[in-house]
Amino acid sequence: MRAETVSSAIVLGAGMAGVGVALHLRQAGWDVVLVDRQPPGRATSYGNAGIIQSEAVEPYAMPRGLDDMWGVVTGRTNGIRIDWSALPAHVPALLRYWWHSAPVRHRQIARTWSGIIGQAAAAHQHFLNDTNAAGLVRKEGFRVFFRSAAAMDAAFTDAERIHRTYGVPYAALDSKALAAAEPGLANTGAGAVHWQGAWTVRDPGALVEAYGDLLLRSGGSVAIGSAETLKALPGKGWRVETANGPVEAAHVVVALGPWSPELLRRFGYDFPMVRKRGHHRHYDGTGLDLPLMDEAFGYVLAPMAKGLRITTGAELSHADAPPSEVQIGRAEDAARTLLNLGKGVEPEPWLGVRPCMPDMLPVIGEAPRHKRLWLHFGHGHQGFTLGPATGQMLATMMRGEAPSVDPAPFRPERWTGG
Ligand SMILES: Cc1cc2nc3c(=O)[nH]c(=O)nc-3n(C[C@H](O)[C@H](O)[C@H](O)COP(=O)(O)OP(=O)(O)OC[C@H]3O[C@@H](n4cnc5c(N)ncnc54)[C@H](O)[C@@H]3O)c2cc1C
Structure with a gap:
C-alpha cells in the first residue's frame, strides 16, 4: 500500500463496525487493510443476541421513572x-x-437514530448478496x-x-x-x-467473518496487529505494525468498539x-x-x-x-x-x-484535531445491526461526499470540542 495516495485506509477493529466501513471503502476502490489483534468477529460482535433490529427505532434511554429506578x-x-x-x-x-x-431530548435523538436504523437491513443485504452467509x-x-x-x-x-x-x-x-x-x-x-x-442471525461472529472474507475476495487485506502501535506520519498519513510488517495509509479509522476511548486518549481525546x-x-x-x-x-x-x-x-x-x-x-x-x-x-x-455513548448516538466523523483520523464507534445496544449502515455513511464522508443521513448529530466534536 502506498502512503502517498489518498485512497488508502487502515481500519482498526474487525467487529461489525470495522468490517462495515472497510467493505464500503474497498467497494469504492480504496486500498484497505483491516487490522485487529484477532480475526474478524471475535469480540462484542461475536457474543451478542444476533438480532438485526429494524424495530429498534428508539435507542435505550436511561430509566427515569421512579418504579424503574427503584427496581434497579x-x-x-x-x-x-x-x-x-x-x-x-x-x-x-x-x-x-x-x-x-429526558423525554424531550430522547424524542429528538430517536428521530436521528430511526434514520440510521431504517437503513440497517438494506445495508446488510448489500453485503449478504455477495457472500454465501445468507x-x-x-x-x-x-x-x-x-x-x-x-x-x-x-x-x-x-x-x-x-x-x-x-x-x-x-x-x-x-x-x-x-x-x-x-x-x-x-x-x-x-x-x-x-x-x-427484524432479522436474526444464528452465529453473529460467523456473519462478521463472512463479511471479512468478502473484503479479502474484493481485494482488501486483513492483518493481525495492535492498534496501540498507531503512529501519525507527519504529512504522509498513518502507520501500524502488524504480523505482516508495518502498514501505512493516508487515512485511519478507529472502530475498536468499547476499546476506542482508550486508544484515543493517547491522541488527546477524552470520550465519555x-x-x-x-x-x-x-x-x-x-x-x-x-x-x-x-x-x-x-x-x-x-x-x-x-x-x-x-x-x-x-x-x-x-x-x-x-x-x-x-x-x-x-x-x-x-x-x-x-x-x-x-x-x-x-x-x-x-x-x-x-x-x-451518553447521548445514545455513535461517533461518526473525522477527529477534530487530526486530519484523516476517522472515528466509527459507540453503537451501543445495536452495533451488530448498524455497522454496515454507519460504515457506508462514514465511507461516504471519507470520500468527501455528503451521506444520505445528516452527519451532524454524530460528529465527534460533541464530546471533545474543537
Ligand atoms: C450481551 C449483548 C447482546 C447484544 N445484542 C445485540 C443485538 O442483538 N443486536 C445488535 O445490533 N447489537 C447487539 N449488541 C451490541 C453489539 O454487539 C455491539 O454494539 C457491536 O458488536 C459493537 O461492534 P464494534 O465493531 O463496534 O465492536 P467489537 O465487535 O467489539 O469490535 C472491536 C474490535 O476491536 C478489536 N480491538 C480492541 N482493542 C484492540 C487493539 N488494541 N488492537 C487491535 N484490535 C483491537 C477487538 O478485538 C474487536 O474485534 C449486544 C451486545 C451485548 C454485549
Whole structure:
C-alpha cells in the first residue's frame, strides 16, 4: 500500500463496525487493510443476541421513572445490574446519559437514530448478496414475551405507537397464539409482541467473518496487529505494525468498539462512554423456534449454532471485573420455567461490553484535531445491526461526499470540542 495516495485506509477493529466501513471503502476502490489483534468477529460482535433490529427505532434511554429506578436500586430488575462499589467510575458518563434521556431530548435523538436504523437491513443485504452467509440469517423477526397482563397491555400500546410513528411491523400475540407459534414453550404467560421485520442471525461472529472474507475476495487485506502501535506520519498519513510488517495509509479509522476511548486518549481525546457489560452462555436444550426476549427478567433466549444462547441485559461494574454469574443465573432460572434449557455448554459465561455513548448516538466523523483520523464507534445496544449502515455513511464522508443521513448529530466534536 502506498502512503502517498489518498485512497488508502487502515481500519482498526474487525467487529461489525470495522468490517462495515472497510467493505464500503474497498467497494469504492480504496486500498484497505483491516487490522485487529484477532480475526474478524471475535469480540462484542461475536457474543451478542444476533438480532438485526429494524424495530429498534428508539435507542435505550436511561430509566427515569421512579418504579424503574427503584427496581434497579433494589436489584429487583435483572435487565440492569449495578455493582455499587464500581458506581463512582461510571458517574460522569451516567449523568450525561441521564440528561440526554429526558423525554424531550430522547424524542429528538430517536428521530436521528430511526434514520440510521431504517437503513440497517438494506445495508446488510448489500453485503449478504455477495457472500454465501445468507443461511445464517432468518428474516422472520423475534418475539418479546410478557408474563403479566399489565406488562403486555402496556407493550401492545407502545408497539402500536411505534408502528404508527415509524411504520415498524408487529403482531400482538395472546397466550394461545404464542403457544401455537412456539409449541415448545411450557409457559406462554400473557402473550408476546412479534417484531416481524427484524432479522436474526444464528452465529453473529460467523456473519462478521463472512463479511471479512468478502473484503479479502474484493481485494482488501486483513492483518493481525495492535492498534496501540498507531503512529501519525507527519504529512504522509498513518502507520501500524502488524504480523505482516508495518502498514501505512493516508487515512485511519478507529472502530475498536468499547476499546476506542482508550486508544484515543493517547491522541488527546477524552470520550465519555457508558460501558454496559453483557454476558452469554449456550445451553444444549431445545424447543424454541424464534429468539425470545423475556421482558420480566431482561434477557434474550436465541436458538444459535452452539445451542440456546442466553444473553443478559446491562451490568455496570469495574472495568477489569471477571464475568459475573448473577444476571445469567437469574435468567437461566427464568428460562427453565419456559422450556427444556438443558445443560450449560461453557463453564464460564462469555463477557462483552456494549459501547454506549451518553447521548445514545455513535461517533461518526473525522477527529477534530487530526486530519484523516476517522472515528466509527459507540453503537451501543445495536452495533451488530448498524455497522454496515454507519460504515457506508462514514465511507461516504471519507470520500468527501455528503451521506444520505445528516452527519451532524454524530460528529465527534460533541464530546471533545474543537
Ligand atoms: C450481551 C449483548 C447482546 C447484544 N445484542 C445485540 C443485538 O442483538 N443486536 C445488535 O445490533 N447489537 C447487539 N449488541 C451490541 C453489539 O454487539 C455491539 O454494539 C457491536 O458488536 C459493537 O461492534 P464494534 O465493531 O463496534 O465492536 P467489537 O465487535 O467489539 O469490535 C472491536 C474490535 O476491536 C478489536 N480491538 C480492541 N482493542 C484492540 C487493539 N488494541 N488492537 C487491535 N484490535 C483491537 C477487538 O478485538 C474487536 O474485534 C449486544 C451486545 C451485548 C454485549
